[in-house]
Every structure is written in C-alpha cells, then in structure tokens.
Amino acid sequence: MQLSSYPSIRTLICVWLLLIVLSAGTLFTGGVTTSETIGIWGGTALFAITFFKTKLILNYYLDLKSAAGNWNTLFSSLIFLILLILFGLYSVSVFS
Amino acid sequence: MSTIENNEVDDWGPLSGLPGNPIMWLLIASELIVFGVLFIGFTLLHLNEPELFIQSQNQLDRLAGGLNTMVLVTSGLCAAIAVHYQRQKNTLKTRLWLFGAGLIGVIFLVIKWIEYADKFSHNITPDTNSFFMWYFLCTGFHAMHVIFGIFLLLIVGWKNSDENVITGAAFWHMVDLIWVILFPVIYLIR
16 A cells, blocks of 8 residues: 655645636536537536546546556546547537 | 544455545445446336326426536535545645535535425326336435435544544545536436
8 A cells, every 4th residue: 555645735725726717617617507518628527527627636636647657648638538539429419 | 743644444355446435436336336227227217107107297497407416516525625635634624615515515415306306296106107117216316315324423522633634525426526517317317
C-alpha cells in the first residue's frame, strides 16, 4: 500500500473550489433552466468539463498522480474511452 | 513508525503502486465499466427514441441534480481531508472528517429522495417509459452505493488503520466519480 505523498489540505481545498466552479460550469453549459437542446458545442463543452472533473478527482482526491507506474494513465484512459463513446453517440443524435 | 509500514506486509506486484488496497482499485475499475455500459445503453436508447427521451428528461429536476454534484464533491473533500489526518496519526480529526463526509452523504440521499418523491407524486415510476426505467435504474444503483459508502466510512472511522481509511475513502471517491459522469449524461445531454 502506498501512502507516501498525499496532497496538503490547502491543495485539497483548491481542488474542491475548482470542482465547485466546474460543476457550476456544467449547470450553465447544460442549460439547467431551459428545455432547449444544448447543441454539439454545448455537448463538447459538457464532456470536456466532465473529463477534467474526473481527472481532478483521480489525481487529488484519489491521489493517483503519485501512484507508481502508469495507473494514472490507465484509469484516465478508461474514463476518456467511456466519455468518448458517449460523446460519439451524442454526436450521432445531434446530426441525425 | 513509518507511515508506509504496510508496504512491507503486502506485496501486490505492480498493483502495490496504487494508493490504498489494490482490491479497491479493481472494484473502482469494474464499477466504472459497469456504469459506463449502463450509460452507453441509456444513450443508445436515447438515439432510438429521441423525442420521448428529451420530453422525459425535461421533467427531471436539473438544479437538484447539480446541487447533489456539489454536495458529493464537498463530501469527497471531507473524506480526502480525513486521509490527510490519518497520515498524521490524528485519530480524532480523521474520525470527525469521515463522519462529516458520511453526514454530507446523507444530505445527498435526502435530496435524491425529494427528487424521487416528486416523481412518484406525479405518477412517474420506472414503469412510466424506457427513459424513466433507466433513470431510476442508474440513479437508484448509484444511491445504493452511496448508502453502502456511508456505512463503510463509519466502519473505517471505527477501525481506522491506514489501509482501512484510505480504502474506505477511495470507495467514497469512486461514488463521487460515477456521479460526476452520471449527472450530465442522464440530466443534461439533449
């Protein structure tokens, strides 16, 4: 079990603030108060923000950035692949 | 005593490079795949019945979903701070922050229940249509993870070895991670 370099409280709070701001960005981009479709650019922004948020959680909350080997790349790639498939399907629905 | 004492006890090969118990990371990977498949299934059905999905999605409370995202990332912060204090062998603060994380997890469930109650009061159930079947399936399955996670946080707060606290917090962050993906896919993408 690795327990060598966990982020400081200051870093964790900065990450949390960023996550809150990005979550507000998700609401804004996702048109939370309207029922209109968000379009391809809104969808692109939404998936990009979501990936960035998952990276913050992986890197800092789960401390994967300090993991030895390629674990960070592996888990990030898994999430990226899931989001890419979802984005691809969303794009098909927008253009069909 | 070294804070990396458990390195000498368990040798998981390449998996030893991961923070916490490697079994938890296998669980995190498998849960991501399971939920990923659920979300892909949901999006495929969206492609088949776009009108129905958009009309049904507009009946969801997007603000409540967004609020719950903020609630869960705040709870994740508490769990992360608990791990920080565990490293410093500060048992009291570790337990307090784990308890705080669990308590905020309860707030998540309360908001989720209010959402469900509103749907039920409008006679919207999993049988209403395919959208709501997937909505209740995905969010209900996630809520079950939240309930389990709260109990896990309480247990690792009680039996607070380094490995237990890091592993319990890792499960909680996984719950957080899945919601961060679930929210835009189910509530927002249209």
